[in-house]
Amino acid sequence: MPSPLRQDIAAFLIDRQARQLSPRTIEWYEEKLGTFADFADRMGLNSLFDLTPSLVCRYLVDLADSHHPGGVHGFYRALRALVNWYQWEFEPEG
DSSP, rough: OOHHHHHHHHHHHHHHTTTTTOOHHHHHHHHHHHHHHHHHHHTOOOGGGGOHHHHHHHHHHHHHHTTTTTHHHHHHHHHHHHHHHHHHHHOOOE
């Protein structure tokens, strides 16, 4: 069974499809967030609820080893979209 994080990513991708984003945009999100999910697995992160700023920084630093700054920014944008969606969909107020 997929981790809660991977389930949230799958739900996010369905939301993007429901919003009728282009198939290429959906693929882009899937690629970028798949990389994040792999990183999260290595770090023992199972839920977006447990994501911390230091983990995000570590993720971006790790990406910088193999990607140029513009590429790293793309991964950041995808993660930011996921976190913002999660906040609107699941986080209780307060």
